[in-house]
Amino acid sequence: MEAKLMLLPGDGIGPEVVAQAVRVLEAVAGKGGHTFSYAEGLLGGCSLDRYGASLTDETLADCQAAEAILMGAVGGPKWDDPGASDRPERGLLALRRGLKVFANLRPVRVHPELVEWSPVKPDRLRGVDILVIRELTGGLYFGWPKGREIKDGRERAVDTLEYYDYEIRRVVELAFRLARGRRGKVTSVDKANVLESSRLWRQITTEIGGLNPDVSLEHMLVDTASMRLVSAPAQIDVLVTENMFGDILTDEASVLAGSMGLLPSASLGAEGPGLYEPIHGSAPDIAGQGIANPVGTILSVAMLLRHSLGLESEADWVELAVDAALAANCRTVDLGGKLSTPQMTDEILARLE
Numbered sequence: 001m002e003a004k005l006m007l008l009p010g011d012g013i014g015p016e017v018v019a020q021a022v023r024v025l026e027a028v029a030g031k032g033g034h035t036f037s038y039a040e041g042l043l044g045g046c047s048l049d050r051y052g053a054s055l056t057d058e059t060l061a062d063c064q065a066a067e068a069i070l071m072g073a074v075g076g077p078k079w080d081d082p083g084a085s086d087r088p089e090r091g092l093l094a095l096r097r098g099l100k101v102f103a104n105l106r107p108v109r110v111h112p113e114l115v116e117w118s119p120v121k122p123d124r125l126r127g128v129d130i131l132v133i134r135e136l137t138g139g140l141y142f143g144w145p146k147g148r149e150i151k152d153g154r155e156r157a158v159d160t161l162e163y164y165d166y167e168i169r170r171v172v173e174l175a176f177r178l179a180r181g182r183r184g185k186v187t188s189v190d191k192a193n194v195l196e197s198s199r200l201w202r203q204i205t206t207e208i209g210g211l212n213p214d215v216s217l218e219h220m221l222v223d224t225a226s227m228r229l230v231s232a233p234a235q236i237d238v239l240v241t242e243n244m245f246g247d248i249l250t251d252e253a254s255v256l257a258g259s260m261g262l263l264p265s266a267s268l269g270a271e272g273p274g275l276y277e278p279i280h281g282s283a284p285d286i287a288g289q290g291i292a293n294p295v296g297t298i299l300s301v302a303m304l305l306r307h308s309l310g311l312e313s314e315a316d317w318v319e320l321a322v323d324a325a326l327a328a329n330c331r332t333v334d335l336g337g338k339l340s341t342p343q344m345t346d347e348i349l350a351r352l353e
């Protein structure tokens with residue numbers, strides 16, 4: 001097949017890991033007889049430096065015209081001024097919203113060879129295979145009103161946690177669909193004992209659960225969920241939750257896998273291109289050293305092949321090659337190894353060919 005892909009390497013280690021992911025895409029293209037073409041754009045701090053905006057209309061339009069978008073990471077100390085009107089993260093949020101990718105899939109699996117590397121006890125990690133589905137275009141990140149004001153001589157800041165019924169329904173329905181192809185269990189995470197938006201979330205999720213009796217549904221408060229994720233993670237199959245809870249819980253869940261550098265993500269909408277990115281940030285402390293772990297981005301390529309291009313076997317090739325490299329003890333520094341970013345990719349490519 002032929003596919004037009006958009007690359008947004010971003011800031012910090014973003015360009016380093018995206019370059020490796022492109023090597024993997026090219027290897028897959030060669031082996032599968034596909035032709036991928038690439039356009040590249042700026043997002044985040046690099047776009048602020050060049051155009052004075054973290055995401056330009058042109059870049060968004062280029063993304064909308066692609067079949068899928070592969071992103072690295074955005075942000076860094078250079079653009080951290082709290083008073084600035086635009087920030088790298090704002091570009092990423094505008095991109096997610098502009099692409100209408102409301103569902104962020106973050107699979108968390110624990111590679112058997114890495115069980116010892118996680119700070120969580122090995123007996124808790126056996127059998128961990130979680131799919132977190134994070135609502136991505138609503139909630140506190142986008143709610144209105146938002147901002148600052150002086151009220152009664154005091155400075156006041158406001159963020160709004162709002163959800164419409166349809167925003168909850170579409171992401172929860174996706175969770176049920178995906179759970180059906182897995183262990184058939186949905187854990188819906190909310191804070192329904194306190195938040196009205198969570199009560200609506202729970203009401204709609206319960207309705208959807210009633211229509212899908214073949215999938216089991218449990219509701220869990222977010223504070224309990226944060227505890228269960230480390231005390232009994234193997235019991236969780238599909239975890240679906242609102243934007244901010246999902247942001248926090250997926251950083252926590254990445255500890256199970258041993259490193260943030262290992263985890264991929266796919267952001268999908270009802271139609272249009274998917275957005276693929278590792279869950280880690282731009283890691284300014286190690287940027288430019290060539291030691292970042294490329295696995296999260298390479299596994300994001302696998303998700304891209306599967307979800308946007310429908311290339312199921314090709315996605316399997318990539319995932320199996322990563323598994324084989326990890327099983328052969330190939331490790332970057334974050335996992336206690338010595339391999340550079342390109343060397344780790346070499347090991348993965350060697351197992352793909």
Ligand code: IPM
Pocket residue numbers: 075089092247279
């Ligand atoms: C993530 C990140 C982003 C988020 C930041 C960079 C805006 O933490 O993708 O998890 O909060 O969504």
Ligand code: MG
Pocket residue numbers: 247248251
């Ligand atoms: Mg995050």
